[in-house]
Amino acid sequence: xxxxxxxxxxxxxxxxxxxxxxxSSSRSDLGDGNDVERQGLLGRVDGxxxxxxxxxxxxxxxxxxxxxxxxxxxxxxxxxxxxLNQMDVDDSAHGSSSRSRPRLRHHxxxxxxxxxxxxxxxxxxLPSLPSFNFRIDLNTARAQxxxxxxxxxxxxxxLLLVVTLVYVFFIGDVFNLNSRMVMGQSYSAxxxxxxxxxxxxxxxxxxxxxxxxxxPHVAGTEGSFVLxxxxxxxxxxxxxxxxxxxxxxxxxxxxxxxxxxVAIIDPPHLAWEATLEENDSQVPVFHGHSKSGNVTGxxxxxxxxxxxxxxxxxxxxxxxxxxxxxVRYYGTEGDRALKIxxxxxxxxxxxxxxxxxxxxxxxxxxxxxxGRFMPSDGVQRGGVSLMSHxxxxxxxxxxxxTPGEKERLSxxxxxxxxxIPSLPIAWRDAQRLLQSLEGHxxxxxxxxxxxxxxxxxxxxxxxxxPVVHLMNLQDEVERQxxxxxxxxxxxxxxxxxxxxxxxxxxxxxxxxVDPGSGTAVFLEVVRVFGELLDYGWRPLRTIEFVSWxxxxxxxxxxxxxxxxxxxNLRKNAYAYLNVDVxxxxxxxxxxxxxxxxxxxxxxxxxxxxxxxNKTLKEIWDDKGMKLDALxxxxxxxxxxxxxxxxxxxxxxxxxxxxxxxxYESYDxxxxxxxxxxxxxxxxxxxxxxxxxxxxxxxxxxxxxxAYATSITGWVKDLDTFAKNKGAKVDMQLMFNAAAxxxxxxxxxxQWNQIWHDSVWGSGGYxxxxxxxxxxxxxxxxxxxxxxxxxxxxxxxxxxxxxxxxVVYGPELWSGYDASIFPAIRDSINTGDWSLAQHWINRxxxxxxxxxxxxxx
Numbered sequence: 001x002x003x004x005x006x007x008x009x010x011x012x013x014x015x016x017x018x019x020x021x022x023x024s025s026s027r028s029d030l031g032d033g034n035d036v037e038r039q040g041l042l043g044r045v046d047g048x049x050x051x052x053x054x055x056x057x058x059x060x061x062x063x064x065x066x067x068x069x070x071x072x073x074x075x076x077x078x079x080x081x082x083x084l085n086q087m088d089v090d091d092s093a094h095g096s097s098s099r100s101r102p103r104l105r106h107h108x109x110x111x112x113x114x115x116x117x118x119x120x121x122x123x124x125x126l127p128s129l130p131s132f133n134f135r136i137d138l139n140t141a142r143a144q145x146x147x148x149x150x151x152x153x154x155x156x157x158x159l160l161l162v163v164t165l166v167y168v169f170f171i172g173d174v175f176n177l178n179s180r181m182v183m184g185q186s187y188s189a190x191x192x193x194x195x196x197x198x199x200x201x202x203x204x205x206x207x208x209x210x211x212x213x214x215x216p217h218v219a220g221t222e223g224s225f226v227l228x229x230x231x232x233x234x235x236x237x238x239x240x241x242x243x244x245x246x247x248x249x250x251x252x253x254x255x256x257x258x259x260x261x262v263a264i265i266d267p268p269h270l271a272w273e274a275t276l277e278e279n280d281s282q283v284p285v286f287h288g289h290s291k292s293g294n295v296t297g298x299x300x301x302x303x304x305x306x307x308x309x310x311x312x313x314x315x316x317x318x319x320x321x322x323x324x325x326x327v328r329y330y331g332t333e334g335d336r337a338l339k340i341x342x343x344x345x346x347x348x349x350x351x352x353x354x355x356x357x358x359x360x361x362x363x364x365x366x367x368x369x370x371g372r373f374m375p376s377d378g379v380q381r382g383g384v385s386l387m388s389h390x391x392x393x394x395x396x397x398x399x400x401x402t403p404g405e406k407e408r409l410s411x412x413x414x415x416x417x418x419x420i421p422s423l424p425i426a427w428r429d430a431q432r433l434l435q436s437l438e439g440h441x442x443x444x445x446x447x448x449x450x451x452x453x454x455x456x457x458x459x460x461x462x463x464x465x466p467v468v469h470l471m472n473l474q475d476e477v478e479r480q481x482x483x484x485x486x487x488x489x490x491x492x493x494x495x496x497x498x499x500x501x502x503x504x505x506x507x508x509x510x511x512x513v514d515p516g517s518g519t520a521v522f523l524e525v526v527r528v529f530g531e532l533l534d535y536g537w538r539p540l541r542t543i544e545f546v547s548w549x550x551x552x553x554x555x556x557x558x559x560x561x562x563x564x565x566x567x568n569l570r571k572n573a574y575a576y577l578n579v580d581v582x583x584x585x586x587x588x589x590x591x592x593x594x595x596x597x598x599x600x601x602x603x604x605x606x607x608x609x610x611x612x613n614k615t616l617k618e619i620w621d622d623k624g625m626k627l628d629a630l631x632x633x634x635x636x637x638x639x640x641x642x643x644x645x646x647x648x649x650x651x652x653x654x655x656x657x658x659x660x661x662x663y664e665s666y667d668x669x670x671x672x673x674x675x676x677x678x679x680x681x682x683x684x685x686x687x688x689x690x691x692x693x694x695x696x697x698x699x700x701x702x703x704x705x706a707y708a709t710s711i712t713g714w715v716k717d718l719d720t721f722a723k724n725k726g727a728k729v730d731m732q733l734m735f736n737a738a739a740x741x742x743x744x745x746x747x748x749x750q751w752n753q754i755w756h757d758s759v760w761g762s763g764g765y766x767x768x769x770x771x772x773x774x775x776x777x778x779x780x781x782x783x784x785x786x787x788x789x790x791x792x793x794x795x796x797x798x799x800x801x802x803x804x805x806v807v808y809g810p811e812l813w814s815g816y817d818a819s820i821f822p823a824i825r826d827s828i829n830t831g832d833w834s835l836a837q838h839w840i841n842r843x844x845x846x847x848x849x850x851x852x853x854x855x856x
Contacts (some may be wrong), residue, residue, distance in 0.1 A: 042447060066456060105305055108569075117618050171512070194579075196688040202676065204524055212505075212512075216662075217507055219557075220477070220506075227487075227547075228505070234527070235487030240489055241489055243318075244485075246485070248400065249401055249402070249405075249557070250479070251393055251414075251477070251478050252476075252553055253288065254474065255475075260694060264436055270436050272427055274432070275426075276425065278379055278426070282509060286381060286423070287382060287383070288382065289383050291418055293325070293472055295421060298323050299437060300313065301326045301437055306333035307813065310343070316442055318463075323348050324351070327352070329355050330356075332816060336385040337385060337418060338386070351420060353380075354427055355378060355379065359451075372673070374659070375663060379425060381661070382508065386415070386416050388815040389416055389799075389800055390802060393554075394414040394706065395478065400521075402560075414433050433452070436466045437460070440461045440465040443460075461807075482549035486545070489529065491539050497573075497574050499573075499694050501545045502579075503546075504552070505549065512664050515551070517673070519547070519672075521546060523544070524680075525687050539696050543691065569645055570786050574635060577647075578639075580635070584652065584654050587652060590627055590649070591818075592627055595707055598706065603689045604620055605617040607685055607686055632817075644805060650683075705742075708744075711741055713740045714820045715731070730837065738847070744852070751773075752777075787846075787850035790842065806842075812829075823843060
């Protein structure tokens with residue numbers, strides 16, 4: 001960000017002809033014809049002692065200045081006025097702005113502020129300058145020259161100085177990147193970074209979380225809407241330029257009070273009914289997007305509910321046809337929806353998922369309220385739509401569910417919904433079900449034995465098991481309104497190019513961890529950036545903060561937004577920064593596009609762990625951690641996999657906690673999650689610094705060589721995977737594409753050094769020619785992930801064509817996990833080598849094209 005990280009090597013600044021001869025885009029490609037000059041500056045006009053000049057006051061001052069410039073140099077005062085009028089930017093297009101801000105071009109504002117400060121010491125030598133008249137009679141002039149020769153010489157000197165300064169500041173278009181001037185105030189990159197890092201307040205974050213967890217806020221309910229209104233107010237309070245609420249109408253379901261039951265109904269002597277609800281429940285226990293149904297069948301225990309678990313039962317001769325499958329959370333199948341789908345494919349009529357203490361309860365340690373783990377009555381709610389198949393509204397895959405949209409599927413036809421009813425229960429209730437299986441089927445393998453106490457022996461069950469009644473009747477709403485809230489800070493230079501900062505606010509109950517910890521930090525970042533705006537600061541690129549609704553129901557809010565704005569995002573979105581679970585422990589983790597690798601390492605190096613007496617980078621390196629690949633499970637999916645926007649997700653994680661239960665409360669966070677809110681604080685610092693890096697750094701800090709290196713490694717992994725599967729395919733085209741990308745990325749990155757030496761070697765001054773080249777360079781970096789989308793007919797992942805990125809996608813049978821080169825892996829898994837080869841060739845060609853686009 002303008003520091004001296006490289007050894008200076010003097011290199012020539014390219015000439016204009018050399019610069020324009022390169023295949024870089026012109027500024028006119030970057031938006032509204034204003035891009036050759038630095039773009040609009042929004043000045044604050046309310047609050048505080050500092051008042052920036054208005055359009056009228058600036059124009060008036062320049063009228064005075066204009067009279068000192070000769071007609072031969074600038075023409076008339078009227079011409080100067082016309083030029084100034086052309087420099088003004090109309091502000092009428094921003095009716096949703098939270099404040100009225102007169103807008104001047106950054107190009108003009110910076111130069112005028114500097115020019116007026118330069119001329120101020122000369123005013124005592126120019127006593128009559130404001131009224132200086134160029135239409136002086138020659139005889140009068142000669143008389144004045146005889147009597148006032150000194151004064152005239154000084155005036156002529158001042159006139160020449162003014163003309164020179166006008167040229168330098170207005171025509172030469174040299175921009176100082178060392179210290180950016182905004183409305184008369186100077187800001188260095190380091191001063192802004194220090195401000196952000198130093199102004200994060202953990203008390204403010206704690207108060208945010210207290211307010212967030214005062215009531216449940218399930219998607220589409222009044223609680224989520226009230227939080228939306230509050231967040232909208234916070235955007236206004238921060239002084240964002242544009243604040244708006246965005247509505248979509250989507251398919252949601254909610255439990256009926258008398259519509260849920262789990263009971264043993266046969267034999268009569270075992271008759272029993274589950275409690276279902278938590279002891280202090282504020283939200284009924286249910287699965288979002290679950291199938292409504294009322295079914296009965298023999299109970300069969302199927303461990304973690306993976307396909308391998310159901311296959312083992314089949315191998316033992318145990319049929320699941322018409323059964324009620326009982327499975328536990330986590331384990332070999334981490335996605336609750338895929339547990340239900342596997343049970344459905346095995347022939348089950350219904351599925352019950354319970355929280356076993358071996359994974360998240362007292363076996364791990366003291367249970368809440370004595371410790372951090374799930375209590376005996378705690379229930380993990382959650383969505384059970386098939387997000388590895390369809391994301392967003394399950395009735396509008398591939399297009400946005402805007403109000404009035406007619407082309408929608410029926411729930412019966414949606415590929416994103418399971419076909420059998422399901423319910424979650426606590427281990428307190430599962431205990432009775434497991435006890436009833438004794439003597440039925442066969443004893444389970446040791447790895448199937450869970451931590452539920454007082455089970456004499458663990459049995460699988462079979463068709464002769466006790467009969468269980470599972471009732472799950474839902475209120476289904478096909479057009480339930482949900483609301484995203486957007487708050488935007490318009491950038492100075494690349495106003496059309498934006499960095500999107502997102503967090504969802506909906507939760508299954510109080511949500512102190514998921515997503516409350518992220519939302520509390522999100523609001524603190526908003527507050528700090530609002531303070532920066534109060535001091536007149538403004539980023540180079542536009543920043544858009546968004547609070548998503550409906551994430552827990554299949555990532556709906558973010559996906560519908562992406563589907564609505566997909567073309568604009570593919571062209572103009574530079575990065576998406578996501579936080580979901582902000583803090584559940586003390587270990588920093590991050591997953592994202594490799595372009596963020598360098599930025600993550602640098603920022604971790606300037607933040608210290610509050611207790612370990614080490615920087616986060618030292619801890620990261622000591623543990624051998626790395627930036628993971630993106631899978632699924634949060635709001636980055638649509639940005640990375642559909643829009644091709646380079647995305648990253650991060651936060652602090654720890655051991656298990658009362659996930660998606662009503663025990664995930666403020667009290668839990670204050671006592672066990674993050675006492676003192678110190679990890680919330682440093683998460684806000686990391687988030688704010690990363691946001692500054694990608695929105696403020698003149699050279700977009702994307703690490704293209706890291707991306708190329710990652711792809712080479714992933715191709716090797718893919719080759720190993722194919723060989724292990726016995727696939728008869730030729731991977732050479734993939735190796736060729738990866739090698740070409742490494743070479744092209746290295747050549748592309750060389751220009752970063754040229755720019756660095758040219759600009760910082762001249763004291764931080766950047767010419768307009770170099771600025772045009774830099775913006776073009778940034779655009780090609782930002783477009784790289786977009787160019788890795790397969791947008792041709794039939795592109796994307798076979799049978800999952802919503803996902804268009806050839807490198808990233810959700811693992812088909814592991815929902816939350818990443819699948820690298822998913823189209824190829826899916827094809828290899830089918831055993832169709834011809835189809836696999838087709839996708840190898842196709843993906844290699846996409847990588848080849850993306851590589852070429854870096855240089856052309």
